Amino acid sequence: MGLDMKTQLPTPNRTMHRSCKPLFGSGQVLLRDTPKAVTPFGGLVVFIEFLQKLGYAAQVQQGLPFVLTSPNAIDPAHTLTAFVFAVVVGARRFAHAELLRADRALHQLLGLKRFPGHDTIRGLFLRFSQADIQTFWRPFWRWLLGWVKPVAGGFTVDLDSTIFQRAGRQQGARKGYNPRRPGRASHHPLLAVLAEAHFVLHAWLRSGNTGAAQGVVAFLQEALALLPEGAGVRLLRADAGFFEEALLAFLEQRGLRYIVVARMTPQVKSRCRQLQVWRELDADYAVGEFTAGLLGWSRERRFVVVRERVRESKAAVGRKLLDVPGYTFRVFVTNTELAAVEVWRTYNGRAGVEQRIEELKNDLAADDFCTQQFYATEAAFLAVVATFNLLSLFQQASGGPPYRQPATLRAQVFLCGAVLGRQGHQPVLYLSLSWGGLERRKPLREAILRWQRPTPEKLASSASITSLSA
Numbered sequence: 001m002g003l004d005m006k007t008q009l010p011t012p013n014r015t016m017h018r019s020c021k022p023l024f025g026s027g028q029v030l031l032r033d034t035p036k037a038v039t040p041f042g043g044l045v046v047f048i049e050f051l052q053k054l055g056y057a058a059q060v061q062q063g064l065p066f067v068l069t070s071p072n073a074i075d076p077a078h079t080l081t082a083f084v085f086a087v088v089v090g091a092r093r094f095a096h097a098e099l100l101r102a103d104r105a106l107h108q109l110l111g112l113k114r115f116p117g118h119d120t121i122r123g124l125f126l127r128f129s130q131a132d133i134q135t136f137w138r139p140f141w142r143w144l145l146g147w148v149k150p151v152a153g154g155f156t157v158d159l160d161s162t163i164f165q166r167a168g169r170q171q172g173a174r175k176g177y178n179p180r181r182p183g184r185a186s187h188h189p190l191l192a193v194l195a196e197a198h199f200v201l202h203a204w205l206r207s208g209n210t211g212a213a214q215g216v217v218a219f220l221q222e223a224l225a226l227l228p229e230g231a232g233v234r235l236l237r238a239d240a241g242f243f244e245e246a247l248l249a250f251l252e253q254r255g256l257r258y259i260v261v262a263r264m265t266p267q268v269k270s271r272c273r274q275l276q277v278w279r280e281l282d283a284d285y286a287v288g289e290f291t292a293g294l295l296g297w298s299r300e301r302r303f304v305v306v307r308e309r310v311r312e313s314k315a316a317v318g319r320k321l322l323d324v325p326g327y328t329f330r331v332f333v334t335n336t337e338l339a340a341v342e343v344w345r346t347y348n349g350r351a352g353v354e355q356r357i358e359e360l361k362n363d364l365a366a367d368d369f370c371t372q373q374f375y376a377t378e379a380a381f382l383a384v385v386a387t388f389n390l391l392s393l394f395q396q397a398s399g400g401p402p403y404r405q406p407a408t409l410r411a412q413v414f415l416c417g418a419v420l421g422r423q424g425h426q427p428v429l430y431l432s433l434s435w436g437g438l439e440r441r442k443p444l445r446e447a448i449l450r451w452q453r454p455t456p457e458k459l460a461s462s463a464s465i466t467s468l469s470a
Contacts (some may be wrong), residue, residue, distance in 0.1 A: 018113050039105035041089055042418025042431045044269050044432065046444045048109050050394045053448055057081075059143055065135045066127055079116045079124045080383065083157045085386045086121075090410060092365040094118040105420035108427050126371060128379035142226050143200070144386070147393050148197050149454045154234035156195040157223070158353035159242055161188055161212045162365040164205075165264065171374035174209035189381065190216065192223045193353045195237075198392045201358065203228060203385050205378035212241025217250045224254070235259065235336070237350040245297050252335060259347045262303060262331040264319045267294055272305055273321060284309045287340040304343045306330040360388055363406040397451040398444045413441070 019028040033461065051057070061077040077423055085106070086097040097118045100106055116124075128136075156242055163180070164187040166173035173185040186208035192201040202223035206215070212286040224233070238247075240261040251258045262268050271290050278286040286307045292302035308318055308328050318328030334343050364387060369380040404412070414433040421428045424439050431437045 001178070015171075018139060035109070037104035037420035039103050039418050039420070040105070040316075040410070041106060041414055041416070042429060043414040043416035043435070044085070044088070044106065045109060045429065045431075046398070046441050046448065047391075047394055048416065049089070049445060050397055050448050051390070051399065052455045053451060054147065054390075054393070055404050056390075059140065060076050063136050063140055065132050066124075074114055074116045074120060076124055076127075078112055078114075079121055081110065082116050083121045083124075083383055084110070085110070085381075087364050087384055088391070088406075088410065088414065090369045094122045094369060097121050105418060106427060108420055109429065120445075122371060123378075125379045125383075126373060126374040128375050130375050133375060133379055133382065137379070137386075138222070138226065142228070142387065144393065145199075145201070145226055145231075146228050147396075147453055148194065148199055148468045149396055150231060151196045151203075151371045154232035155197065155201075155227075156349070157196050157201060157233050157236045158193045159191075159216070159220075159236065159238040160353045161190045161206075161210075161241065162361070163188060163359045163442060164370075166208070166370065168370075168372075170372055170377065172205070172207040172377070176207075176209040178208070178252050187213075187377070190219055191353070191357065192220070195349065195352050197396075198352075198356065199389050200385050202359075203382060205374070207383050212239075213247060213442075216242060216244070216247050220247075220250065230293045235346070237347055237353075239350075240264075245294075248301065248333065248335075249298060252273050257334075259312075259332050259336065261345055262345070263332045264329075264331065265294065267292070268303070268331055269321055271303070272331065275323055278307065281341060284311065285296060287344060289340050300335050302335065304332045304334060304340045306344050351464055352426075355386075359405050359407075360384065363410075364388055397448050399447040399451075413444070416441075 018031040020031055021028055040141060049122060057077065060080060061075070062079075064076045064080065066076045068074075082100065086100055089098060089100065091097055097116075101115045101117060107113075119217060130224060143316070163178055166185045169185075170187075172187055175183060176188060178184055179185050188206045188210050190204045190206060190212075192203075193199070194201050201298050202219065204215070204219055206334045221457070225232075236251060236256055236258045238258070238260045240263045243260055243263040248258065248260065248308075262373055271292055275288045275290060279289045280286045288305045290305070291300050292301050292303060306318070306329070310326055310328060311319075315378075318330040320328050330344075332343055332347060336343060336346075364384050366384040366388075367379055369377070369384065371377050371380070388406065391409060392403075395403060395409070416437070417432040419430045419432075421430055433439075
């Protein structure tokens with residue numbers, strides 16, 4: 001008996017129609033493949049144009065100390081750039097760089113014929129020794145600083161350290177001060193931030209068992225040497241972890257003004273209790289000051305004390321003294337001539353450095369890129385910090401609204417669906433209008449094209465700016 005002609009078997013090469021039912025409402029959405037290269041990060045075109053303006057590619061290619069002879073090797077400059085862009089788009093592990101490996105549209109924008117895998121990226125950082133870090137990253141930082149807009153009167157430098165949690169036996173991961181996970185291994189980076197520029201001046205990765213102020217004088221010597229000729233520092237701010245005679249003496253020797261939170265030693269507490277003259281600022285705050293030379297110090301220094309009344313409606317900042325109930329105290333040591341209340345207010349601006357550190361960790365995953373080798377981990381850490389600085393300079397160049405966090409830039413500027421096509425022999429990237437398209441980014445592109453390398457002021461008041469050439 002023959003097969004009924006109306007009961008046809010499916011043709012093997014017939015296209016299968018697939019669809020998706022919307023979560024709300026009715027109807028169907030058809031699903032199709034496309035051979036076109038599509039990227040969710042079309043907005044990165046403005047950041048790439050900014051890097052062109054800087055001369056980034058030439059700087060990285062000339063600076064990296066590695067020469068690969070294999071004909072199949074990927075240029076180290078391409079590999080480092082791949083890591084930078086992986087961090088910009090939100091990678092939190094080396095393996096997350098694979099997110100961009102299939103993004104042929106982005107490869108076209110970057111001019112990369114081959115995008116490195118995560119093993120290649122990790123391998124690049126594993127090549128770094130301590131000498132290589134000095135050879136590449138320090139000159140790279142000095143070059144970046146040449147693009148930072150000068151500040152009248154000099155920069156404010158904020159010192160701080162932070163904790164990078166570690167869950168293995170990596171080099172340098174040691175037990176130290178770790179308030180969130182006591183007893184766990186960590187690294188303990190040290191950073192100096194230019195407050196006005198939202199720019200990390202210098203960074204070290206250190207073992208987890210180092211104190212906050214350990215090596216800080218050598219660190220500052222390196223940091224100040226990075227600043228371009230004619231730049232200056234008007235003030236340095238630091239918390240109680242840096243309350244050390246060695247640091248204060250170094251700053252005084254260099255003629256740098258400072259405000260540092262004093263550690264509440266028995267001698268400092270005693271002087272706070274003995275204070276008789278207070279200037280009442282309001283019902284809750286009062287300020288006073290005294291001069292003292294602590295044990296082991298080479299000289300006497302000025303201390304400013306802020307007394308705050310304890311109240312249920314607000315958590316009072318500072319330390320309580322048992323024999324002065326009802327108040328908390330904050331003490332600063334300073335060599336400035338500011339009035340006591342201005343010392344306090346000026347120091348409060350240091351909160352910005354803690355925000356920069358949180359952005360490095362939360363937005364750019366500075367604490368997540370870790371290898372077994374210490375200097376490879378430090379090189380990856382410095383690459384993330386350099387990415388942060390590039391994003392900061394990008395905002396200066398684009399002349400946009402007030403400072404935006406890296407995650408905000410990612411969402412508002414870089415995230416934009418785009419399709420790679422061709423017009424004749426010319427590649428064309430079509431940015432989706434529903435994401436704002438090219439028109440929304442036109443002011444950024446125009447501002448970047450107009451942007452020029454800042455020229456330092458030829459005349460600087462010696463009273464307000466300290467030269468760093470000494």
